[in-house]
Amino acid sequence: MTWSAQQYSLFEAERTRPVRDLLSAVPPKEVAWAADLGCGPGNSTEVLLHRCPDAAITGVDSSSDMLDAARERLPGLRFQQADIAAWQPSDPYDLILANASLQWIPDHAALFPQLAGCLTPGGSLAIQMPDNQDEPVKRLLRQVAASPRWADRLGDERSTRFPRHPATWYYDLLTPHCRRVDIWRTTYWHVLPGGVDAIVEWFKGSALRPFLALLDPQEQPAFLQDYRDALAQAYPVQADGSVLLPIPRFFLVATR
Numbered sequence: 001m002t003w004s005a006q007q008y009s010l011f012e013a014e015r016t017r018p019v020r021d022l023l024s025a026v027p028p029k030e031v032a033w034a035a036d037l038g039c040g041p042g043n044s045t046e047v048l049l050h051r052c053p054d055a056a057i058t059g060v061d062s063s064s065d066m067l068d069a070a071r072e073r074l075p076g077l078r079f080q081q082a083d084i085a086a087w088q089p090s091d092p093y094d095l096i097l098a099n100a101s102l103q104w105i106p107d108h109a110a111l112f113p114q115l116a117g118c119l120t121p122g123g124s125l126a127i128q129m130p131d132n133q134d135e136p137v138k139r140l141l142r143q144v145a146a147s148p149r150w151a152d153r154l155g156d157e158r159s160t161r162f163p164r165h166p167a168t169w170y171y172d173l174l175t176p177h178c179r180r181v182d183i184w185r186t187t188y189w190h191v192l193p194g195g196v197d198a199i200v201e202w203f204k205g206s207a208l209r210p211f212l213a214l215l216d217p218q219e220q221p222a223f224l225q226d227y228r229d230a231l232a233q234a235y236p237v238q239a240d241g242s243v244l245l246p247i248p249r250f251f252l253v254a255t256r
């Protein structure tokens with residue numbers, strides 16, 4: 001699947017707000033080494049840099065388009081093209097940030113303890129993942145993909161379904177490796193002045209990408225129209241013409 005930094009960044013202010021909320025909950029510690037896993041176009045890395053301006057920061061991402069944008073934005077930092085699932089740094093980190101990236105990686109039972117093992121004593125793993133699998137935006141995406149018109153090409157697409165574990169599961173997974181595990185969930189009600197079309201644009205930057213990748217370019221507008229029509233039933237237009245897009249997000253700060 002390919003990513004587009006330009007499409008992703010259309011809603012950058014909304015997508016970056018959880019990074020600040022996440023980092024504000026990290027216990028204080030001098031940070032010499034920090035990493036941003038799934039750094040995207042560098043928006044989360046920039047917040048990390050403000051939090052620890054003296055740290056040596058590495059941004060990691062698998063997408064060359066995202067990395068090009070991140071390097072242009074933050075030329076003084078180091079960016080590395082790598083798969084987070086296989087990321088094994090030679091030295092430990094004081095702070096590892098992963099904002100809106102680990103939900104794309106299936107095996108959390110292996111990944112999360114592996115990342116906790118990359119921390120210095122007192123170091124923190126700060127993770128945020130959208131928890132919106134049951135929201136109409138995701139449910140309707142699966143439903144439209146499984147409809148007779150699209151099922152033969154899209155019915156097996158599974159990226160909107162993995163991985164999903166309760167807070168209690170993450171707590172038990174990480175407490176053997178970390179002395180403190182702090183978990184919370186927040187719903188952001190994003191105001192989208194562009195109405196339902198803006199919801200489609202938002203997800204063209206993320207959850208729609210694996211689906212669109214399976215379609216020919218000439219088929220994509222019809223699929224997007226079907227998705228838009230389904231969304232219009234679920235997201236009423238407010239009196240000022242905007243729609244409210246609720247996105248529940250799961251936060252976890254694990255400190256070694």
Ligand SMILES: C[S@@+](CC[C@H](N)C(=O)[O-])C[C@H]1O[C@@H](n2cnc3c(N)ncnc32)[C@H](O)[C@@H]1O
Nearest residue numbers: 038039040044061062063066083084099101104
């Ligand atoms: C939704 S964006 C998050 C960008 C940024 N961290 C933010 O806070 O907005 C997810 C990023 O994770 C990256 N990504 C997804 N799976 C990955 C993997 N297995 N290894 C490395 N990067 C991955 C994508 O390329 C994308 O840039």
